Amino acid sequence: MDLHLDRISHRYGRVEVLSDISLTIPQGRIVCIVGPSGCGKSTLLRMIGGLERPDQGAVLQQGLAPADCLNPLTFVFQDFALLPWRTVAGNVELVLEDHPLTRAARDRIVADVLARTKLSDFRDALPKQLSGGMKQRVAIARALAVNPAVMLMDEPLSALDAQTRELLMDDLIALWTRAPFTAVYVTHNLAEAVRLGHRIVVLSRRPGRIREVLSIDTPLSDRRAGDPALEAHQARLWQLMRDEAEAADMELSDV
Amino acid sequence: MSELPLTGQGGVRDDARPVPFRGGGFKPVRLRFLGAAVIVALILFVEWGTRAGVISNLTLPRPSDVLGTFRDLWTTGMLWDHLIPSLTRLAVGSALGVSTGIAVGVMIGLFSLARAGLVPLVAAIFPIPKIALLPLFVIWFGIDEGSKYALIAFGTFTPTVVSTYGAVDNVDRTLIRMGQSFGLGWWSIVRKIVLPGALPGILSGLRIGLSIGIILLVAAEMLGARYGIGAYILEAGSLYDLERLFAGVVILSALGVLTSGAIGWAERRLLAWRV
Ligand SMILES: Nc1ncnc2c1ncn2[C@@H]1O[C@H](COP(=O)(O)OP(=O)(O)O)[C@@H](O)[C@H]1O
């Protein structure tokens, strides 16, 4: 299933947030969206996921989601959004309970995604017992459980420290290499973008417009931290963003 | 400075002092027996005072005499004759009030229509001393149990509504967004996200609601009942029988401590997930 964003514009009151965004998200690829903070990345992602309606333009799905897909457009949130009163397994189960699955099928899915995210030993732990990195792995396991056609990830690693982020990036790459998924990955971290993105979309400061789309052809599994080619991409991205970020930082936000 | 070793104790001079500690406090810890100790100390003091004559017998009854009255109540079986009707009234009335209160509170929390329509109404009835409405309830529900149930239900209803819709308002919106983004049904979101998320607030509202329930129970029984703690206290009071009056009051305090303890227990059981 591909996604097409067709000339999306949006404003909150007098503030124009997004302006004329057209973009294709091809199946099996990770599209990273980078841009200075406040430029409308999260807003755009909510629109892609159907949580918000754009003022103008539309988000179109092309092709059908796979038959075993329970929730085609699935979010991974920056702050994890785990239910604190449910265990790890319970949090994953939550998203399966509204689907007509047998008890056995549900248990099988939970066991499978927990194994894939290396959480099998923690299935009965409560979120308050977990570190930030583990919480986000639970959120990723929950997203994988519904077998999404497209994963919508809003700065999934931003709440984590640098080492954990590095480890989770490796986990994401391993997951993608085993079974390529489609993802829109919002971040303001350029290192993440060049490690994970097949395409990197640079947005300008508010109102967000597409400034440039960069393609990186190196397979994900071959990308290493400190790879000179990646560093070059990152430097170029930084050049594009620097002025925007500086200007965005000086802006008064009137909300 | 450069000769100081970077690790180990080598460089500590004589004038070194520990950094003053400024943290601590602002974090209640559970001290199990202190509350009981304060009450026991107070009782012992009164016992001593009444025996030594510092406190005259007309001011306060002697705690050991109150205990004797209590023993009589127990042996004659009068304790249960009074306690069971009271407990039934409290249980039925507050069950009615709390359950409708939670239902209405959740509706106010979830539906703009219910909020706009009902919040002013709740604000209008909250400050009414419910006991003033007892004659009205007697006309509506009869002089017997009905009016007492209604009074207690009404009294527990308003604080429950207010705390419930506040608690629903405070449920983390990102969790609700999450539920929607996974395509959970409306009822699933309410049952699995909104209600558990609101539970801490609902339980602390219950604390207030049940205390008000006990107050209203006694008031209702004083105004018209043959049996019940309130009737017992009223009778003792009109005879200036301080021992029996205090025995009744002790029962009420025990009731308050028990309900509060039960809610505390429920909180520890149900809210173990809180950080
Ligand atoms: N629900 C909303 N109502 C009003 N303004 C909003 C709302 N959501 C976001 N905004 C504003 O829109 C702009 C873009 O927000 P957001 O999409 O969160 O940016 P980003 O994720 O790129 O940092 C910000 O200025 C923000 O204040």
Ligand SMILES: [Mg+2]
């Ligand atoms: Mg954002």
